[in-house]
Structures are given as structure tokens and as C-alpha cells.
Amino acid sequence: MKLDFDSIIIGAGVSGMTSAIYLKRAGINFLLLEQNYPGGQLNRADKVKNYPGIVEIDGPSLVMNMVNQLNELDININYEQVIDIEDKIEYKIVHTNKKDYTTKTVLLTTGRIPRELGLENEKSLIGKGISWCASCDGNFYKEKSVAVVGGGNTAIGDATYLSNICKKVYVINRTDHFRADAGILDKAKEKDNICFITNRIVTKLNIQDEKLSSIELDNGEIIELSGLFEAIGSIPNINYLKSISLVTDNNYIIVDKDLKTSVDGIYASGDAIKKDLYQIVTATGEGALAANSIINYLN
Numbered sequence: 368m369k370l371d372f373d374s375i376i377i378g379a380g381v382s383g384m385t386s387a388i389y390l391k392r393a394g395i396n397f398l399l400l401e402q403n404y405p406g407g408q409l410n411r412a413d414k415v416k417n418y419p420g421i422v423e424i425d426g427p428s429l430v431m432n433m434v435n436q437l438n439e440l441d442i443n444i445n446y447e448q449v450i451d452i453e454d455k456i457e458y459k460i461v462h463t464n465k466k467d468y469t470t471k472t473v474l475l476t477t478g479r480i481p482r483e484l485g486l487e488n489e490k491s492l493i494g495k496g497i498s499w500c501a502s503c504d505g506n507f508y509k510e511k512s513v514a515v516v517g518g519g520n521t522a523i524g525d526a527t528y529l530s531n532i533c534k535k536v537y538v539i540n541r542t543d544h545f546r547a548d549a550g551i552l553d554k555a556k557e558k559d560n561i562c563f564i565t566n567r568i569v570t571k572l573n574i575q576d577e578k579l580s581s582i583e584l585d586n587g588e589i590i591e592l593s594g595l596f597e598a599i600g601s602i603p604n605i606n607y608l609k610s611i612s613l614v615t616d617n618n619y620i621i622v623d624k625d626l627k628t629s630v631d632g633i634y635a636s637g638d639a640i641k642k643d644l645y646q647i648v649t650a651t652g653e654g655a656l657a658a659n660s661i662i663n664y665l666n
């Protein structure tokens with residue numbers, strides 16, 4: 368049976384884009400699928416200072432560099448959302464919201480998505496007050512009051528970023544311990560317009576004119592604001608895998624040293640896999656290794 372592709376990469380984050388470069392250079396017939404836009408989570412990074420060879424760069428610019436590299440190599444990204452994968456042993460069928468494709472191998476590089484607070488109205492307020500990306504949406508709240516939920520590096524970094532744009536920034540943390548690095552926290556504490564609220568959780572989102580107008584905390588306090596930025600961690604993005612059951616741990620895909628999953632012919636890399644370090648450098652490194660394993664498997 369003639370298959371459409373030798374390999375399909377699902378997700379054009381940094382891991383998927385790296386794999387695409389390696390597969391292309393090895394002459395493999397592959398397809399790169401992306402549901403939104405390339406770069407995934409990296410688009411949310413304000414400043415990247417730990418990627419070797421680049422002293423400092425904002426996330427979207429680093430993504431653009433990678434996209435330019437794909438263009439140089441004539442690698443296309445097909446903008447389709449994968450909704451399921453079927454394992455036919457000898458080959459796989461990748462179902463997207465537009466088409467079905469047959470392929471010998473699949474690489475899952477679908478990364479992570481931000482954790483939600485799980486509150487009523489949260490989903491309907493996305494783009495109308497609720498955001499997970501300060502560097503993307505901060506400017507919509509110029510001179511307004513906003514809050515950031517969380518206590519890690521992303522939350523505190525976002526609060527500092529927003530303090531330069533917004534009138535007031537509340538940081539709401541469920542404990543009085545901040546996981547953020549001391550340097551990042553100290554910088555935020557120097558800002559006059561950041562107000563830290565500890566040992567509190569957000570319990571209610573109030574709406575006026577179809578937009579977020581205020582939030583309520585677990586002590587009944589109501590804070591009037593226009594934007595709420597959620598930075599309470601991430602969860603692996605594998606909910607499209609309905610017809611195959613991979614071995615996972617807390618929804619993170621388990622892979623071996625060759626980035627092979629528990630299903631023959633299916634590989635995974637980047638933030639969707641179980642590992643110790645969730646960074647660009649590891650996601651790109653695994654992307655290259657997974658591509659190499661796929662090349663060996665096909666040969």
C-alpha cells in the first residue's frame with residue numbers, strides 16, 4: 368500500500384520545527400501539521416537568555432528565526448488540527464479537522480497548554496479579560512488594572528512586564544511562598560504599582576458588558592479590574608489521542624532513550640513527554656534525536 372507520508376510531525380513548536388529540519392535534510396517524505404501558529408509556547412516568552420549562541424532574544428523573534436530556516440529549506444507547515452490517530456500496526460492514520468493522512472511513523476510534539484483556574488465564565492471570557500500571555504495581550508490593558516494569578520517565574524515576570532503598561536497589577540498567590548527566583552521577585556517588589564496578595568485564591572469572575580469587570584477572592588474581597596492573567600503552570604497537550612493508548616504518567620508521554628513511545632512507529636519529543644527539564648534547549652535536542660530515530664526506523 369502506498370502511504371501518503373513516511374512521517375507526520377504533529378505540532379510546529381520548537382521541537383517539531385527542529386525535527387522537520389532534520390527530516391528534510393535526510394530527504395524524508397514528511398508532513399508538518401500545526402493547529403494555530405508556529406512556535407507554540409515560545410511565543411509567550413518575553414526574554415530568552417538561556418539558549419546557547421544567543422545572548423538575549425524575545426520568544427517571537429526566536430520563533431521567526433526558526434520559521435525563516437524552515438522557509439529556506441522549503442518546509443511547509445499545513446495548518447490543520449489533529450483530532451485523532453489510528454494505529455493500523457503497519458501504518459498509522461492521522462485524522463485532522465480537514466483531511467486524513469496515512470503514514471509509516473508519527474512524531475508527537477504537541478507540547479503543553481496553560482492550566483486553567485476552572486472557574487465559571489472562564490472560557491467565555493478568553494480574549495475578553497482572561498489571558499495566559501502577558502507579552503501578547505498586555506497592551507490591550509494599557510493604563511488599566513489587571514491581576515496575575517500564580518507565584519512562579521512566569522507569574523512574577525508577567526507582573527513586572529505588565530507593571531510597565533498597566534495602572535495597577537495585583538499578584539494573587541495561593542500561599543505566601545513564591546516559587547519565582549529571588550532576582551525576578553526582587554525586581555517585581557521594586558515596582559510601586561504591583562500589589563502582592565498572598566494566601567488567597569480567585570473564586571469568581573464577574574462580567575459586565577460581556578467583559579471581565581471584577582474578580583472575587585475566597586475571603587469575599589472584590590477587586591475591580593479589566594484583565595486576569597493566569598500563570599499557574601502547564602499541562603501536557605495530548606487530548607486528541609483518542610484511539611491509541613500510549614503509556615503516560617500524569618498525561619506526560621513516556622518515551623525511551625530513542626524518543627520512542629509504547630506504540631511502535633510513534634515517537635514523541637518536547638514538552639509533551641515525561642522528563643526533568645522543560646526548556647527550549649531540551650525540546651530542540653529531543654526533536655533532533657526523535658527525527659534521527661525515525662530516520663533509522665524507516666531505513
Ligand SMILES: Cc1cc2nc3c(=O)[nH]c(=O)nc-3n(C[C@H](O)[C@H](O)[C@H](O)COP(=O)(O)OP(=O)(O)OC[C@H]3O[C@@H](n4cnc5c(N)ncnc54)[C@H](O)[C@@H]3O)c2cc1C
Pocket residue numbers: 377378379380381382383400401402403404405406407408409411412413414415416417418447448449450476477478479480521604607636637638639645646647648650
Ligand atoms: C511564558 C513562557 C516563558 C518561557 N521562557 C523560556 C525561556 O526563557 N527559556 C527556555 O528554555 N524555555 C522557556 N519556556 C519553555 C519553552 O517555551 C518550552 O519548553 C518549549 O517551547 C516547548 O516546545 P514544544 O515544541 O515541545 O511545545 P510547544 O511550544 O507547546 O508547541 C506545541 C505545538 O503543537 C501544536 N499542537 C498542539 N496540539 C495540536 C494538534 N492537535 N494538532 C496540531 N498541532 C497541535 C501547538 O499549537 C503548538 O504550536 C517558556 C515557556 C513559557 C510558557
